Amino acid sequence: MSPFAESSAGRVAALGEVALLERIRSWLGDAMPPAPEGMGDDCAVLSRPAGNLFAADSLLYARHFDDTAAPVRAGAKLLLRNLSDIAAMGGEPRYAVMSAFLPPATSLAWLEHFCRGLADCAGQYATALVGGDITESSEGPGFSLAITGYAARPLLRSGGQPGDRLYVTGALGGSLRGRHLDFVPRLAEGRWLAARPDVRACIDLTDGLGKDLNALLRDGLGASLDTAAVPLSRAAHDIAGESGESAFWHACNDGEDYELLFTLDGATDPVGFERAWSNAVDTPLARIGNIRARAADEAAVIDAASGKPVGNLSGYTHLGA
Amino acid sequence: MSPFAESSAGRVAALGEVALLERIRSWLGDAMPPAPEGMGDDCAVLSRPAGNLFAADSLLYARHFDDTAAPVRAGAKLLLRNLSDIAAMGGEPRYAVMSAFLPPATSLAWLEHFCRGLADCAGQYATALVGGDITESSEGPGFSLAITGYAARPLLRSGGQPGDRLYVTGALGGSLRGRHLDFVPRLAEGRWLAARPDVRACIDLTDGLGKDLNALLRDGLGASLDTAAVPLSRAAHDIAGESGESAFWHACNDGEDYELLFTLDGATDPVGFERAWSNAVDTPLARIGNIRARAADEAAVIDAASGKPVGNLSGYTHLGA
Numbered sequence: 302m303s304p305f306a307e308s309s310a311g312r313v314a315a316l317g318e319v320a321l322l323e324r325i326r327s328w329l330g331d332a333m334p335p336a337p338e339g340m341g342d343d344c345a346v347l348s349r350p351a352g353n354l355f356a357a358d359s360l361l362y363a364r365h366f367d368d369t370a371a372p373v374r375a376g377a378k379l380l381l382r383n384l385s386d387i388a389a390m391g392g393e394p395r396y397a398v399m400s401a402f403l404p405p406a407t408s409l410a411w412l413e414h415f416c417r418g419l420a421d422c423a424g425q426y427a428t429a430l431v432g433g434d435i436t437e438s439s440e441g442p443g444f445s446l447a448i449t450g451y452a453a454r455p456l457l458r459s460g461g462q463p464g465d466r467l468y469v470t471g472a473l474g475g476s477l478r479g480r481h482l483d484f485v486p487r488l489a490e491g492r493w494l495a496a497r498p499d500v501r502a503c504i505d506l507t508d509g510l511g512k513d514l515n516a517l518l519r520d521g522l523g524a525s526l527d528t529a530a531v532p533l534s535r536a537a538h539d540i541a542g543e544s545g546e547s548a549f550w551h552a553c554n555d556g557e558d559y560e561l562l563f564t565l566d567g568a569t570d571p572v573g574f575e576r577a578w579s580n581a582v583d584t585p586l587a588r589i590g591n592i593r594a595r596a597a598d599e600a601a602v603i604d605a606a607s608g609k610p611v612g613n614l615s616g617y618t619h620l621g622a
Numbered sequence: 623m624s625p626f627a628e629s630s631a632g633r634v635a636a637l638g639e640v641a642l643l644e645r646i647r648s649w650l651g652d653a654m655p656p657a658p659e660g661m662g663d664d665c666a667v668l669s670r671p672a673g674n675l676f677a678a679d680s681l682l683y684a685r686h687f688d689d690t691a692a693p694v695r696a697g698a699k700l701l702l703r704n705l706s707d708i709a710a711m712g713g714e715p716r717y718a719v720m721s722a723f724l725p726p727a728t729s730l731a732w733l734e735h736f737c738r739g740l741a742d743c744a745g746q747y748a749t750a751l752v753g754g755d756i757t758e759s760s761e762g763p764g765f766s767l768a769i770t771g772y773a774a775r776p777l778l779r780s781g782g783q784p785g786d787r788l789y790v791t792g793a794l795g796g797s798l799r800g801r802h803l804d805f806v807p808r809l810a811e812g813r814w815l816a817a818r819p820d821v822r823a824c825i826d827l828t829d830g831l832g833k834d835l836n837a838l839l840r841d842g843l844g845a846s847l848d849t850a851a852v853p854l855s856r857a858a859h860d861i862a863g864e865s866g867e868s869a870f871w872h873a874c875n876d877g878e879d880y881e882l883l884f885t886l887d888g889a890t891d892p893v894g895f896e897r898a899w900s901n902a903v904d905t906p907l908a909r910i911g912n913i914r915a916r917a918a919d920e921a922a923v924i925d926a927a928s929g930k931p932v933g934n935l936s937g938y939t940h941l942g943a
Contacts, residue, residue: 342780343677343779344677346776353667354666355717355719357753359721359755364759385664390665434679434680436686438685443759443764445768447678447768458662505664
């Protein structure tokens, strides 16, 4: 479905801002509490603590979704991207505000579906949409959503230690085959992990394992990767059949997996940990290597089997450098 | 200064996302606390309560600023717009996150000045910049900033009662002559007002008195406006000399005044109130009318002198309906 309306009557420009805001409020329904917590004043007045987590993420037409995406899925994706960040901290979401950049030709029907998809997702994950703003633009539709959340013990990227085991949830690669628009943020998994003091570092995979693994490897840390253990999605295999790259390459480089990559204290018995995980959540878990100390002249990531640097580990690069 | 670089080496695309984020972090300096509160994890981990206020506002090239704007002023304006919303609630700012939409040709030099202007403003108003994201775009540069803040007693738009007096700070109109890029958010004034229980409703003037006054007039409320008392800026007079409209028209319709419009309980002695104001703050204050009950068939705003509806009260209209 195209975000742009053919008829002038079906465009946001036909309404003007005040009437458009009223429509958006009605489309968001119960996902937006009544004013002054919801839309209607200069700021939202929050009825409970906003939490100790704060993040923002964006969604732009022709970059993060296109005409093939159902607008309800695009609307959900705007929030899901942010929820994945909350999940990576081991937190629970609380409040969100949205900025919309809308071309005058933006279709009201498309925007209604977008907002309803966003609202359904907000209801599902107990996130209150409390405000935002609209800017007339040429490009777009584009959206930025800022979210707050709470974690009693936030899981940082920086907690890993030499000897920690590396784990990843789910299966990686090939997200463009549909998963990038239809994924479950790993909120329950993140909260379960945050409750265990032996889980020491965590990140959500948005740019691909190849790039995001490096975020856990601050100065002096490297990783030994059991490449055969990296869980490959069905879509990674399918897309590899056409691209000429391996499914592993796609798992490392496609991005938008929205799975959790975390480290577990090497002193913990991994079998017991994995049994506890399986008793708590249904999501698959794969042990894919270890954190290690490394010298300045060593590669950040080496193949556990061969001891050689792992190639193809770049991940999705933004801004085309 | 143009936001776009002539040479490819001077563009954000020359850096790629990781290096660009590092540059932005350095440009923001002390305005961004160290990780995990500042940039560097999936969410910012806040070290003190985020507050009970939450809002977002945006800034887009060619809409809110152009090549004639110094980039430091554009960067400051992104935050100042949000601070004005916090001021209107009688609050103090706490934390902000920024989403940036950057064309690959965005000039690094321009972006550096933009970020330094933003950081200076954040330092001046004790707002911690704690994160955000970057999206590659075609239009822009464009930015959305989400802010949290705290107000012990938030000043709502909806608190006005018949008999309340209407006040406005500063002077209105002609903001395009420079003020829209260089204004002082009325934070101290807002906090002073919020501490007085007889101040009952407040809004900041962003779309012009003509439109924003209506936001204080919910069902059954109208206003009697002492049109001669509306404070007209020097710029409103200057621009009126060229536009053929009156300075009053510009005060009602130009927008971007970022002054506070508020109501005071009619039982309070206005002279005593105004004396207390003058003792507390330097900002000029004008008593411009009253809130009144109105019948369904009456105009929302009438001229106090003539009793007739005030014309020309539309304000800036977005999305060109």
